[in-house]
Amino acid sequence: MNRLALFAALVTIPASAVIAQHAHHQASDPIAAAVAAPSRTPANIARDQYRHPAETLAFFGVTASGTVVEYSPSGGWYTxxxxPLLRDHGTFYALQPTGGxxxxxxxxxATKPEVYDKVKLVEYPDALATIPASSVDTVLTFRNVHNMVMAGKEAATFKAFFDMLKPGGTLGVVDHRLPEARDTALEKSSGYVxxxxxxxxxxxxxxxxxxxSDVNANPKDTADWPKGVWTLPPSLSQKEVDRDKYLAIxxxxxxxxxxxxxxx
Structure with a gap:
């Protein structure tokens, strides 16, 4: 086949074949398929550019057949x-602190029982014993350690993580980063740690x-804002004051x- 004929053959590949290839890629990459789940809300998808969920979960070694605990899932962004990632072959505990x-x-x-029916909601610390000791492959906590530090509950909470994990199990932590040269006292008020x-x-x-991993790094963030981390999106605590500036960061x-x- 000459080059012209080969080019013609390539550009006439049917769209159905491209879609099939994409579907095969997702089937072979459960995390990519879960990130692309149609049940996700558009507002949460828009934040993938900052949270890099596929790369983050891959770095932590999360698999579709594992037993995973997410501490303080709150609004359900990672849920x-x-x-969907763990629904068919894994176990997912949502370890939610009592409170608001x-x-x-x-x-x-309850909004999507067809997706969330197998999520095991566990109140922390009241029902912590529901999760057997040394039974968990991965514990994940996203932007929560600063709250533990501000409340003085970090030691007890990390001990709970340690006890529930299997030997060799992984703890994955994502949080707002305070530069090492800053006053440690800011960890009690700024949301950065x-x-x-x-x-x-x-x-x-x-x-x-x-x-x-630097997957969630943002060099534009200088961590010295008027209302701490809540100055930046998504909170935008300053409302319309310098809104465009903070959105650009x-x-x-x-x-x-x-x-x-x-x-x-």
Whole structure:
């Protein structure tokens, strides 16, 4: 076949074949398929550019057949991905602290029972024993460590993570990053936390540090805003004041850290 004929053959590949190839790629990559799930809401999909869910979950080693705990899923952003990912072959625990988000998260699960019917909602700490010790492959917490630090509950919470994980299991942490040179006191008010602080908390609980990814880094975020991290999207606490400026910066600069429970 000459080059012209080969080119003609390539450009006349039917659209159905392209769609089939795309479907095959998703079938061979369960995380990509879950990120592309039609049950996800458009507003949450729009934030993928800041949260990079496929790359983040892959870095943490999440699989479709694993037992996964997400601590404090709150509005359900990652639940929209983890629930379909784990629904058929895995186990998904949503470990939600008691308080304001518990009722709203339960209502969120009720909106799409065909997707969320197998999510195991566990109240923390009241029903923590529902999750058997040393039974979990992966614990994930997204933008929650700063809340633990502000409330003084980080040691107890990380101990709970450690106890539920299997030996060799993974703890994945994403949070707003405070530059190491800043005053540590800002961790109590700004919503940002230092990498060194997260490592100290995790290692004190018994975890081994595995490594970090820059997938959720944002060099535009200088972490010195009038209302802390809530100045930036999606909160935009300053309302219309410098709104375009903060939208151009985007969501916060985030650490993405991986820890492991040692195998003894």
């Amino acid at each position: 929209e991905i983890l629930a 988000y518990l009722a709203s998260y339960r209502n969120f699960l 230092k990498v060194s602080t997260v490592r100290r908390i995790a290692e004190a609980a018994g975890f081994e540090y595995v490594g970090a 985007g969501e916060s600069d985030r650490m993405t850290l991986k820890f492991r429970k040692p195998v003894k």
